[in-house]
Amino acid sequence: MVLNPVLGKLVSKRVVLASASPRRREILTNVGLRFEVVPSWFKETLEKSSFTAPYEYAVETAKQKALEVANRMHVKHMRTPDVVIGADTIVSVDEQILEKPVDKQDAYRMLSRLNGKEHSVFTGVAIIHCHSKDNQLEMEITDFYEETKVKFSELSEELLWEYIDSGEPMDKAGGYGIQALGGMLVEYVHGDFLNVVGFPLNHFCKKLAELYYPPSKHNIQHKKYDSIPSVDTFENLSDGESSNFTEHKAASKLDHSGMRSSGAAYTSGNTSAVRTGFTVPLENQNGVSQSASKLPSKILELMDGFRASKALFVASKLKIFDHLKDKGPAKAVDIANDVGTSVCGTERLLDACASLGLLEKTPQGYSNTDSANTYLTSDGKYSLHGYIIHSNDHLWPLFTNLEFAVKEGSRQNHRAFGKKADDLFKDYYHSQEVNQRFMAAMHSIAHLTARDVATAFDLSQFKSACDLGGCTGALAYELVQVYPNLKVTVFDLPEVIANTSYFQPSGQHTAPVTFVSGDFFKDNLPEADLYILSRVLHDWPDEKIHVLLSKVSAVCRPGCAILLAEMVLDDEKKNRSTALLQSLNMLVQTEGKERSGSEYQALLKQHGFKNVKIRITGNLLDVILCVKT
Ligand SMILES: Cc1cn([C@@H]2O[C@H](COP(=O)(O)OP(=O)(O)OP(=O)(O)O)[C@@H](O)[C@H]2O)c(=O)[nH]c1=O
Numbered sequence: 001m002v003l004n005p006v007l008g009k010l011v012s013k014r015v016v017l018a019s020a021s022p023r024r025r026e027i028l029t030n031v032g033l034r035f036e037v038v039p040s041w042f043k044e045t046l047e048k049s050s051f052t053a054p055y056e057y058a059v060e061t062a063k064q065k066a067l068e069v070a071n072r073m074h075v076k077h078m079r080t081p082d083v084v085i086g087a088d089t090i091v092s093v094d095e096q097i098l099e100k101p102v103d104k105q106d107a108y109r110m111l112s113r114l115n116g117k118e119h120s121v122f123t124g125v126a127i128i129h130c131h132s133k134d135n136q137l138e139m140e141i142t143d144f145y146e147e148t149k150v151k152f153s154e155l156s157e158e159l160l161w162e163y164i165d166s167g168e169p170m171d172k173a174g175g176y177g178i179q180a181l182g183g184m185l186v187e188y189v190h191g192d193f194l195n196v197v198g199f200p201l202n203h204f205c206k207k208l209a210e211l212y213y214p215p216s217k218h219n220i221q222h223k224k225y226d227s228i229p230s231v232d233t234f235e236n237l238s239d240g241e242s243s244n245f246t247e248h249k250a251a252s253k254l255d256h257s258g259m260r261s262s263g264a265a266y267t268s269g270n271t272s273a274v275r276t277g278f279t280v281p282l283e284n285q286n287g288v289s290q291s292a293s294k295l296p297s298k299i300l301e302l303m304d305g306f307r308a309s310k311a312l313f314v315a316s317k318l319k320i321f322d323h324l325k326d327k328g329p330a331k332a333v334d335i336a337n338d339v340g341t342s343v344c345g346t347e348r349l350l351d352a353c354a355s356l357g358l359l360e361k362t363p364q365g366y367s368n369t370d371s372a373n374t375y376l377t378s379d380g381k382y383s384l385h386g387y388i389i390h391s392n393d394h395l396w397p398l399f400t401n402l403e404f405a406v407k408e409g410s411r412q413n414h415r416a417f418g419k420k421a422d423d424l425f426k427d428y429y430h431s432q433e434v435n436q437r438f439m440a441a442m443h444s445i446a447h448l449t450a451r452d453v454a455t456a457f458d459l460s461q462f463k464s465a466c467d468l469g470g471c472t473g474a475l476a477y478e479l480v481q482v483y484p485n486l487k488v489t490v491f492d493l494p495e496v497i498a499n500t501s502y503f504q505p506s507g508q509h510t511a512p513v514t515f516v517s518g519d520f521f522k523d524n525l526p527e528a529d530l531y532i533l534s535r536v537l538h539d540w541p542d543e544k545i546h547v548l549l550s551k552v553s554a555v556c557r558p559g560c561a562i563l564l565a566e567m568v569l570d571d572e573k574k575n576r577s578t579a580l581l582q583s584l585n586m587l588v589q590t591e592g593k594e595r596s597g598s599e600y601q602a603l604l605k606q607h608g609f610k611n612v613k614i615r616i617t618g619n620l621l622d623v624i625l626c627v628k629t
Pocket of ligand 1: 018019020021022023024039040044065087088089090091100121171172173174176177178179182196197198199
């Protein structure tokens, strides 16, 4: 059974798992799928009696979970995913649906019902393919369910309570986890084990195969299509490669979110296969199966990562995306002439960008993809151009010294730029050009994340806020849009405040945002009900953070609050590679680091901020709020 060509279809897409279940995340991660986790806010409260069969309830709930995320990402985050996956697992016994227990007594009630009997576990799954057309979200929904029968042994009261006291039942449908201690309760399982754990992987892959590779006439006549179709049943897995393509050809794609896939397309006669890292049976012209060797695709992708980044950086520096904006397709020679580069070099860069999904290439020439128009042109509302240029000019030289940073445990500004900066931000502010570049970079990220930061919590009770280190005011302007009664002071160094006018939003009522210059380590902080520190604490070591938090705490009256916006690491520091790589980014250039929710909690607690709430937004920044009591 060959899974990867099927899952490979998702590699170049922005895939979102609309689930908070760590089991689902693990099942999909284990098979190499790359995706973002955006837990659904859909409340599982559909009226059970309105469904004729339990599986219908699970399927509908799964669908609603996925729809909520697809809509939220499109409308609120303005990031339309390509595919959203939602799932819902329920246990059904004696015509009753059991979900997660609300407390220990409820868990006891559920487990007693299952005791000594066979029950069914249903997982409903929804796969939503999304497209944004004229800003409207268009969706194609595919759903299915899987049933597994599970029988519990006869269990004593004592054992049931011991199990309940382990804490395991609480976040699990039916009140048990078959994959852990709960496995001891189970006499037999008929069907897909992973379906019980929370995600029917096999059925999911079959569904993808049906969606992406509908069986052709040839397949129906000659091939067995028993489970996930093996590659030799696919007529053309290489997405548009013609069937007379006879050479080995490497392919590598970037989707809108920057995810990348790589693989090799092989064709012989009318059979082709995308090979992405698992053993792929291939068929030669005589119909004899061969085995391609195993490729470590993930490692190969990582080895190539820097090349893809640099191609994006150079195309951005040359303003190729600006050049192609609002234009029909252009030929490489014309682009080269316009931007003043060599034709042969430009052609290779354009081809690389097209293969990465940044440009479209047709016989008429090259044009921007939608995401290039939105994010890569320098003047777009959600332009990442500033951050890309900062990445190329500032972060790249620093990262080339990562080895020293790891060996020495310290930042590498002296090696990268030949000078030792005593103060972190002196590097940025020594020249107007670098200052503006840095501000543009911070502005890009602040703008992209501002809506999610502003709405992660309801902040309507606050009348005034002070954004410490608020830079260009991107978050401040978003806040006053979302909360019309709020007045926001942006407090930042004089060198920053002097340059903010360039970033003022046009056509927006700017009165509720004021800019005050000062150094938050040295000067008095402006009065406010809410103090915001967005991407500030990660710049500093704990000692400095204590200085800053004690200053905020001193001016923060009861009822006032502190709001942090940072990439929050999971407590085990193993799951969020974007945030963990960002922590390396902090190592090469600062004395700071990214921290986990518990670490932020501990820092805040020492300054009287006790009731800490954390929201993982699914965007680049998460939000921590603590109201002082
Ligand atoms: C029977 C069984 C269930 N589960 C977990 O039960 C949760 C079901 O709840 P859900 O509502 O489908 O999902 P959730 O956890 O609330 O997440 P979400 O998708 O965000 O609603 C999921 O976690 C499953 O793994 C196990 O881990 N092992 C088992 O043997």
